Amino acid sequence: MAETPEATSREGAMRQAPAARGRMVEWLGVVALVLCAAGLFVASNDFSRYYHSDESKKAGFTADFVQDFKHPLLLLQATRLVNARVQAEDLQAVTRLGRSVSAMAAAGLVLLMYLLARPRLGVAAGFAVAAGVALSPIILIHAHYFKEDLLLTFFCYLSLLALARFLAEPTQHLALLLGLATGLAFSSHYKSLLLGVVYLLALLLVAPRPARAYVRLGLDAAAAAAVVFLIVNYPILWDPAGFLKGFLFEGEHALSGHGLSIRPLEHLFSFHLVNSLIPGMTLPLALAAVAASLWAAVNFDKLDRLERVLLLFIAVAYFVVELSPTKPFPDFQRYVIPAVPGLIYFFVKLLSRLAAAASAHKQLLLGLGALTLLGYPGYVSLNLLYDLNRDTREAVAAFVEQHPGNYVFESYTRDAWATVHDISGLAADAPGHEPDFYVASSFMYGRYFAGLNMQDQVPEVYDKAGRYARLFSGFHCVEIRPRFRSFAFSNPVLRIVDLRRPTGRASMCEVRFHGGAMD
Numbered sequence: 006m007a008e009t010p011e012a013t014s015r016e017g018a019m020r021q022a023p024a025a026r027g028r029m030v031e032w033l034g035v036v037a038l039v040l041c042a043a044g045l046f047v048a049s050n051d052f053s054r055y056y057h058s059d060e061s062k063k064a065g066f067t068a069d070f071v072q073d074f075k076h077p078l079l080l081l082q083a084t085r086l087v088n089a090r091v092q093a094e095d096l097q098a099v100t101r102l103g104r105s106v107s108a109m110a111a112a113g114l115v116l117l118m119y120l121l122a123r124p125r126l127g128v129a130a131g132f133a134v135a136a137g138v139a140l141s142p143i144i145l146i147h148a149h150y151f152k153e154d155l156l157l158t159f160f161c162y163l164s165l166l167a168l169a170r171f172l173a174e175p176t177q178h179l180a181l182l183l184g185l186a187t188g189l190a191f192s193s194h195y196k197s198l199l200l201g202v203v204y205l206l207a208l209l210l211v212a213p214r215p216a217r218a219y220v221r222l223g224l225d226a227a228a229a230a231a232v233v234f235l236i237v238n239y240p241i242l243w244d245p246a247g248f249l250k251g252f253l254f255e256g257e258h259a260l261s262g263h264g265l266s267i268r269p270l271e272h273l274f275s276f277h278l279v280n281s282l283i284p285g286m287t288l289p290l291a292l293a294a295v296a297a298s299l300w301a302a303v304n305f306d307k308l309d310r311l312e313r314v315l316l317l318f319i320a321v322a323y324f325v326v327e328l329s330p331t332k333p334f335p336d337f338q339r340y341v342i343p344a345v346p347g348l349i350y351f352f353v354k355l356l357s358r359l360a361a362a363a364s365a366h367k368q369l370l371l372g373l374g375a376l377t378l379l380g381y382p383g384y385v386s387l388n389l390l391y392d393l394n395r396d397t398r399e400a401v402a403a404f405v406e407q408h409p410g411n412y413v414f415e416s417y418t419r420d421a422w423a424t425v426h427d428i429s430g431l432a433a434d435a436p437g438h439e440p441d442f443y444v445a446s447s448f449m450y451g452r453y454f455a456g457l458n459m460q461d462q463v464p465e466v467y468d469k470a471g472r473y474a475r476l477f478s479g480f481h482c483v484e485i486r487p488r489f490r491s492f493a494f495s496n497p498v499l500r501i502v503d504l505r506r507p508t509g510r511a512s513m514c515e516v517r518f519h520g521g522a523m524d
Contacts, residue, residue: 046108074251103151143285184229263333334452410441
């Protein structure tokens with residue numbers, strides 16, 4: 006007996022119901038993950054803006070509607086829009102707003118990585134990629150700074166998604182979307198210019214059509230990007246000289262170095278691997294992710310279009326910053342943030358591939374391995390997050406209260422800009438006000454000690470390293486170390502040198518640890 010239309014309709018609805026419920030559960034899970042990530046990114050983000058001078062400067066720019074154009078203005082403009090609504094009461098509050106904008110960009114990146122991974126790897130692997138990005142120490146901690154790195158990374162990945170779609174289907178609509186995303190990326194940081202290299206390589210190595218097929222629409226995309234850039238950075242129109250000065254300053258920085266000149270061949274192109282990716286992702290995940298990306302490169306032709314674009318971006322993002330001698334202390338780690346989400350993606354892709362071809366027993370082992378590799382970064386991230394508001398500089402403030410005297414504070418110890426050069430000149434400039442204590446930060450002296458082991462540095466590097474060495478060995482000092490570790494702009498090792506107590510011999514600092522176990 007033939008089925009009635011009503012029966013057929015009911016049967017179809019019954020089949021669709023589980024799928025609809027599954028999609029609802031999936032998206033509820035995605036929303037929960039993104040909200041949890043956003044909560045982590047804004048937690049503990051009220052530490053002093055003086056911990057890094059750039060944040061205080063950006064807060065002033067935001068409040069006073071001025072800028073020096075050393076970076077494009079998207080982060081400042083977004084913070085100004087938020088501040089127009091909330092009316093922050095002081096520069097510390099403005100700084101926290103800027104940090105919150107960075108946190109929202111990081112939360113958007115978590116969502117974007119799920120949207121990128123889910124169609125290719127499945128729901129579970131998509132969650133693994135997104136969670137891995139959210140819990141990666143280098144991303145979680147940098148989401149807490151009023152800096153451009155997470156905004157840059159979000160719009161770079163949005164541009165890559167738009168590029169892959171445009172290469173597959175070069176239409177006017179997709180060209181404008183590509184231009185919009187690229188313009189926002191260019192407005193976030195000058196480092197986004199590396200996207201131009203990626204676009205060129207993608208036309209040669211990824212595009213399914215000859216490069217000339219994209220020229221006309223590509224020009225439309227470029228025009229759209231230029232319009233978006235000018236809309237965001239409109240002060241350029243009445244201060245082109247200021248823009249050119251800021252842009253050239255950053256370009257000269259990239260070419261010449263930042264205090265130290267760290268050359269790629271001396272480190273065999275592994276400086277950022279050793280000093281940025283491994284501390285920022287943790288050793289097991291960083292090495293596994295790099296190995297997975299090398300595996301993907303070997304199988305380049307088997308990757309889909311977006312994955313090939315993503316792999317090109319990782320390579321360019323890593324090797325451009327490795328080629329530049331600019332690796333400024335502190336926190337050169339943030340220069341490789343754009344490569345990190347892609348590295349995590351290929352790590353999860355390789356795990357998924359191995360799991361699909363493995364027996365049930367081996368799948369369990371792979372799952373445990375994945376939890377270990379993703380769980381350890383989470384452990385590191387939570388410890389670093391806990392310490393953001395328990396900075397070693399708080400211990401220095403307590404020391405000053407307990408030991409009155411005339412203090413000289415250098416950069417990255419508090420709101421001061423002294424250097425080790427200043428000590429000898431203070432007494433001559435202000436007789437009777439000789440300093441009693443000099444407070445030094447590892448974010449300053451560490452760069453010069455590192456320079457002793459590098460070739461062809463400017464004389465100032467060796468001079469300052471010698472001054473610090475004589476200072477630390479010639480006087481009694483107290484060294485304050487973080488409970489967990491120094492990271493990014495947080496928790497430097499601080500040395501309080503008592504200039505009234507020369508030792509007359511080589512000595513070691515008295516070491517004190519700041520903070521206790523996690524609550």
